[in-house]
Amino acid sequence: MPEKQLQRISSTISFRIALPTFLTILLFVITIFSIALPQLEQSLLNRKQEMIMELTETAWSLLEDYHARELRGELSPDEAKRRAILRIGKLRYGPGKKDYFWINDMTPVMIMHPYRPDIEGKDVATFEDPNLKNILTKIVEVVRQQEAGFVDYEWQWKDETQRIAPKISYVKGYEPWGWVIGTGMYSDDVKAEIAAIRNHLAAVSAGILVIISLLALYSIRQSVLADRERQRIFAERGRLMKSLEMSTERFRNLIETTSDWIWEIDRDGRCTYSSPRVENLLGFEPEEILHAPLTAFAAPGQAAAINAAFTKLLAAGKPFNGFEITSLGKDGRVVVLECNAVPIFDERGQLAGYRGVARDITERKTAMEILRKSRDDLHASLEETVASLASAAEKRDPYTAGHQQRVERLACAIAREIGYPEDKIEGLHIAALLHDIGKITLPSEYLAKPTRLSTEEKALFKLHPEVGYDILKRIHFPWPVAEMVLQHHEHLDGTGYPRGLKDDEILLEANILAVADVVEAMSSHRPYRPSLGIDIALDEIRAGRGIRYHAASVDACIDLILEKGFDLSYTRDEDGGGVG
Structure with a gap:
């Protein structure tokens, strides 16, 4: 040229x-x-x-x-x-x-x-x-x-x-x-x-x-200088193709030797590729897995639920993580697989299937089950300890036997009625069973005195929330149980004791507990007086609604007793169920 x-x-x-x-x-x-x-x-x-x-x-x-x-x-x-x-x-x-x-x-x-x-x-x-x-x-x-x-x-x-x-x-x-x-x-x-x-x-x-x-x-x-480079590029192309083949081989070797089972499925959930690792996990050859649904080896008792859940995942067309399949191996061994996958799309952008990995988490699931059982055992021990503490307090006061259990039942029912979360109701349940634990330090003659207490005796009696707080504050509950016990005689208008707290200064659980405590105490017999009756008790909380007592708790309590037939006299230990 x-x-x-x-x-x-x-x-x-x-x-x-x-x-x-x-x-x-x-x-x-x-x-x-x-x-x-x-x-x-x-x-x-x-x-x-x-x-x-x-x-x-x-x-x-x-x-x-x-x-x-x-x-x-x-x-x-x-x-x-x-x-x-x-x-x-x-x-x-x-x-x-x-x-x-x-x-x-x-x-x-x-x-x-x-x-x-x-x-x-x-x-x-x-x-x-x-x-x-x-x-x-x-x-x-x-x-x-x-x-x-x-x-x-x-x-x-x-x-x-x-x-x-x-x-x-x-x-x-x-x-x-x-x-x-x-x-x-x-x-x-x-x-x-x-x-x-x-x-x-x-x-x-x-x-x-x-x-x-x-x-x-x-x-x-x-x-x-581009023309001069083209010849060199064509020469390099041959070498790159050979290098690509070697890389593909290395990638295949990596897939086949990894500890996880790598698989691909079509949009119907049928396996189109399986790495050899499946033989170590389930005992099947890769060829036996091909064209079979990924959930084909689910345990019989769970197959229907797993299939339904997996079909829903596939229909979403989105990546998923942590999907568990309880499978039966070829030798009948139960294997729990955790599957993670991403969708594959064709050139038109349509879902073609999924590519993912499955990992054996059987040992982890077993460990988690052991941990759950240990947690349940600890919870049962906590319930037994709380019941024993509550029983110890009431054994010194035969006239109020069952009071704490009845208050617990009513308080928890009120809490559920106003939509309080169950995890927090658990704390209220414990606080209610122990709300009078501070009376354990009061002289027995005060508890059984057939006449009203003197001014000095009342002052000593009013110390029982603080004593209960001192007893419980060092116990590491997941809820502020000690503070609930301390506040269960506080009133919204500040006329309660021992701190004279008002309004939002008082825990909601303590407000609920106060309403249940007043209703149960007034409707039960005491050494110095007979029962005043449920009507007088309900009149008391009506009169103090929004003034001394939490309005929503008062409304819920009245509705439970008058409309839903809540039996205040019943305690859980009367039918052998304990006080938990």
């Missing part, structure tokens, strides 16, 4: 390579500066707005904390507000730690401004920025209309009173005190960050442009 023709062909190839390259560079620059950069700028502004909103919400939560302490009586109203002002006034953030929070009220009066103490305590309804906007009035309007929102205006630059700059602030009202708290960001800060990003992108784009240009020139040069 003549030299000029070779040069013309080379120039044509070079142009075809260079043109798309430079068009790509141009498209890259246009995309960066016309699409990506504006989106980045907007994203930065949004992120800054989210930041000041989150900071304001955080400062607002401090007001909540001090108001909560005021409501609990820990602080007077004035002291709570004073402390809130001092704490929020010291908060700083941002570069140089000069960004701040301010507080005004709805009058508006400026309550606190770290950099403008001259306007604190003053009615600034007429205070205007350089654009004659009534800033605080605008802020109050936003809070009245939306409770919280963004406000833009002009204000002094941080602590520089002579410099005025545009600002965007987020404000939120705090209704209990009639306050508004806010903080903001200066537009100049955001513009400076955006300018820095733009300059950085311009520098990066220029660098990329230079690099891509050099790469394009290099590609052009390499294209001229």
Whole structure:
């Protein structure tokens, strides 16, 4: 081929390579500066707005904390507000730690401004920025209309009173005190960050442009040498094909020697490939497995359920893990296989089958069964221990024999009625059986006294929740059993004992236990009085519903006894069932 023709062909190839390259560079620059950069700028502004909103919400939560302490009586109203002002006034953030929070009220009066103490305590309804906007009035309007929102205006630059700059602030009202708290960001800060990003992108784009240009020139040069490489590539191709055959052989050897059984099935679940490992697991030759369903060797008692579950997995067309097949080997040995697989799709994207592995987990399943039995044995031992403790307490008080068992039955029934989770009801069950364990330390004459206790005796009697707590707190139950026992005489209005807890300070289990304890105690005989009857007991919890006693528990208790015929006098040990 003549030299000029070779040069013309080379120039044509070079142009075809260079043109798309430079068009790509141009498209890259246009995309960066016309699409990506504006989106980045907007994203930065949004992120800054989210930041000041989150900071304001955080400062607002401090007001909540001090108001909560005021409501609990820990602080007077004035002291709570004073402390809130001092704490929020010291908060700083941002570069140089000069960004701040301010507080005004709805009058508006400026309550606190770290950099403008001259306007604190003053009615600034007429205070205007350089654009004659009534800033605080605008802020109050936003809070009245939306409770919280963004406000833009002009204000002094941080602590520089002579410099005025545009600002965007987020404000939120705090209704209990009639306050508004806010903080903001200066537009100049955001513009400076955006300018820095733009300059950085311009520098990066220029660098990329230079690099891509050099790469394009290099590609052009390499294209001229491409013909020389083709012959070498054809020669290499033969060697690569031979290497591929060797790799395929190594892969086949790996599959056939791995400890897991590797298989493939079609979309009907029939085996299309089986590695030799199946012989070690089930005793079958790979040829015996081919065209048979993967579940064909499931144990007879479980075959139907396993087939149904496996068919559902195949229909989903998704990867699956941990599917267990209890199989019978060729020699009758039971083998539990764990199968993991991924779907195979044909060229049209249709499900063609699955490729997966099966692992023998028989020993693991056996170990898990042993572990489960051990857990059940431990649970049974716990139940026996709890029953023994409960029995020991009641043997000292024959007049209340069965009280703890009856309270346990009623409390657990109430808990189920209100939809309490079964795993937590288990803890309530134990706490109910042991709720009077603290009486074990009381003198027997107090427990059997035929008249009402004196003031001193009552005071000693009221110690039994704390004594029960001390007995149980060192036992590591999975539930707060000791705390339930300690709180079972607490009332929502704080009139209970021993701590005088209120409302959410009391565990829900303790609230349920209190209702069951009152109903059972009033409807049972005591040494100093006969039974008051179930009607009087239900009247007591009705009268205290939502005041002393948990409302949902009261409703559930009344419904159980009056509507569903719950027999309060029955205890589990009366029919030989124990007290568990």
